[in-house]
Structures are given as structure tokens and as C-alpha cells.
Amino acid sequence: MEGISLLILATLIATSHASHVEIPRPIHLLRPQTGAGGHHIQGISCFSWRLGVETNNIRDWKTVPLSCEDYVGHYMLGDLYRKDCKLVADAAALYAQNLKLAGDGKDIWVFDIDETTLSNLPYYAKHGFGAEPYNSTQFNEWVYTGKAPPLPENLKLYKKLLSLGFKIVFLTGRAENQRKITVTNLKEAGYHTWEKLLLRGSSDENTTGVVYKSGQRKKLEKKGYRILGNMGDQWSDILGTHTGNRTFKVPDPMYYIS
Ligand SMILES: *[C@@H]1O[C@H](CO)[C@@H](O)[C@H](O)[C@H]1NC(C)=O
Ligand SMILES: *[C@@H]1O[C@H](CO)[C@@H](O)[C@H](O)[C@H]1NC(C)=O
Ligand SMILES: *[C@@H]1O[C@H](CO)[C@@H](O)[C@H](O)[C@H]1NC(C)=O
Ligand SMILES: [Mg+2]
Numbered sequence: 001m002e003g004i005s006l007l008i009l010a011t012l013i014a015t016s017h018a019s020h021v022e023i024p025r026p027i028h029l030l031r032p033q034t035g036a037g038g039h040h041i042q043g044i045s046c047f048s049w050r051l052g053v054e055t056n057n058i059r060d061w062k063t064v065p066l067s068c069e070d071y072v073g074h075y076m077l078g079d080l081y082r083k084d085c086k087l088v089a090d091a092a093a094l095y096a097q098n099l100k101l102a103g104d105g106k107d108i109w110v111f112d113i114d115e116t117t118l119s120n121l122p123y124y125a126k127h128g129f130g131a132e133p134y135n136s137t138q139f140n141e142w143v144y145t146g147k148a149p150p151l152p153e154n155l156k157l158y159k160k161l162l163s164l165g166f167k168i169v170f171l172t173g174r175a176e177n178q179r180k181i182t183v184t185n186l187k188e189a190g191y192h193t194w195e196k197l198l199l200r201g202s203s204d205e206n207t208t209g210v211v212y213k214s215g216q217r218k219k220l221e222k223k224g225y226r227i228l229g230n231m232g233d234q235w236s237d238i239l240g241t242h243t244g245n246r247t248f249k250v251p252d253p254m255y256y257i258s
């Protein structure tokens with residue numbers, strides 16, 4: 001805030017002295033890069049890096065840059081991540097409540113699970129917030145605890161969608177052999193009902209997320225379902241084909257799945 005008001009002040013001064021042709025002050029003098037936003041990777045701020053991954057300008061990245069671990073950690077555990085999630089959930093709720101549903105049980109909302117409806121933040125907080133290379137053995141051990149908490153903003157959205165008459169489909173990259181623990185975890189977290197829970201079967205084990213999920217959504221539409229909303233934390237959740245009438249991207253600067 002202070003930086004912004006300084007900037008406004010400087011702009012006002014510059015405007016009032018415009019006839020004297022003052023050289024505008026460079027912005028970096030007005031907004032020194034301190035605190036979390038000041039961490040740099042090769043001269044690029046971690047804020048810019050996060051913006052780059054959220055907009056899908058940066059792709060196929062393996063891990064969070066080590067120099068951005070603190071930045072991503074503060075973001076994930078602080079207010080901003082939650083506010084960003086709320087903004088997405090509120091936009092989705094506003095869209096959903098203005099839709100006229102057919103009411104034949106075929107109006108569906110597709111939710112991804114990890115980092116969309118359930119949060120693995122307790123796991124990632126112990127593993128560098130995505131700065132450590134992904135270890136499937138360790139991650140699956142965490143999944144089998146069944147202790148992933150809900151993303152509060154999206155649990156609220158889920159409840160709202162149910163009250164509006166949507167059927168819920170969970171479409172996840174988790175494997176079929178994790179169905180039982182996933183059901184337990186979803187219910188424990190407050191997701192008590194759904195139309196379908198689609199997990200990755202053995203025939204999809206070598207396909208990318210975007211191919212697997214597009215195929216599943218195609219099957220849903222073939223069965224007469226109308227995908228009115230589709231929400232996920234990965235771009236591969238919402239790109240591809242049969243993406244639904246509208247997509248919503250939940251923030252996730254910790255990992256990338258193609
Ligand atoms: C992944 O974690 C397991 C269990 O802790 C460990 O045995 C294994 O060496 C790790 N793999 C890699 C590539 O670090
Ligand atoms: C997936 O890849 C593995 C290793 O290359 C292979 O053994 C397996 O048969 C493949 N599965 C399918 C369904 O293609
Ligand atoms: C959803 O998209 C389809 C295809 O574009 C369109 O026909 C349909 O009217 C849309 N549904 C709603 C509720 O907007
Ligand atoms: Mg996910």
C-alpha cells in the first residue's frame with residue numbers, strides 16, 4: 001500500500017510539474033523489492049514466476065525454483081492463496097446461480113480433487129512446497145493416510161452447487177486403487193455425495209492428464225451429461241476437449257501436471 005501511495009504521489013507531482021518536463025522517477029525507486037516478492041530467480045521475481053505458471057505461460061516445469069521456496073511457502077500458508085481461492089470460488093458461484101438448469105439430473109459440475117477439493121498442503125509444507133522433486137512413494141503414503149483437509153472455499157462452493165441442483169462429478173488423476181481411501185477422505189472432509197468419482201484406471205496409466213481427462217469428459221457427454229462447470233488447479237484439468245461450458249482455474253504454484 002505504501003508503495004502504491006508513493007507512486008500515486010509521485011505521479012501527481014510529476015503531473016503538476018509537467019510544464020517543467022520532469023524526468024519520471026523509475027518505478028523501482030518507488031517500490032523497492034523487499035519481503036516475499038523480492039526473491040529472485042536469475043533476475044526474475046518469484047511473483048512474476050507465479051504469475052507465469054498461473055497463466056500457463058511457463059509450462060512443463062518440474063519443481064518450484066529453490067530460490068522461490070520461501071515465497072511459495074508464504075503464499076500458500078498466508079492470506080493471499082486463500083483470497084485467490086475465494087475469488088475463483090465466488091466467480092464460479094455467481095456463474096452457477098445465474099444458469100438455468102434443465103433439472104433432469106444431467107447438469108453436472110466437474111471437480112478435480114487434489115489442490116481443488118482436497119488440499120495436500122500439510123504434505124507439501126514438509127516437502128518444500130514443490131521445491132523438492134516429486135516422490136510418488138512418499139506422496140502416496142500421504143494419500144493413504146486419508147487426512148487431506150478440504151479447500152474451504154471450494155467445499156463451500158460444492159455445497160452451493162448441490163443446493164442449486166447440480167450433480168457433482170469428481171475427476172481425478174489419482175489411481176483406481178486409491179478409490180477407497182479417496183472416498184473416505186472426501187466424506188471426512190465434508191464432500192458427502194456425488195454422481196460419479198472417476199479415477200485413473202490401468203488403461204490410462206501412460207496418458208497425460210489432459211488426454212485422460214478429455215476422454216473421461218467425452219464419455220460423460222456421451223451419457224447425456226452436460227458439463228456446465230469444470231474446475232481444477234492444473235491447466236490439464238481444463239484444457240483439451242469437452243472442457244465444459246465454463247472452466248475455473250484454482251491457484252497452484254507448487255507443481256505442474258501435463
Ligand atoms: C522416495 O521416497 C522413498 C521413501 O521415503 C525413498 O526410499 C526413495 O529413495 C525416494 N526416491 C527418491 C528418488 O528420492
Ligand atoms: C505403460 O507403460 C509401462 C512401462 O512402459 C508398460 O509396461 C505398460 O504396459 C503401459 N501400459 C499401458 C496400458 O499401455
Ligand atoms: C453450454 O454450451 C453448449 C454448447 O456451446 C450450449 O449449447 C448450451 O446452451 C450451453 N448451456 C448453457 C446452460 O449455457
Ligand atoms: Mg489437482
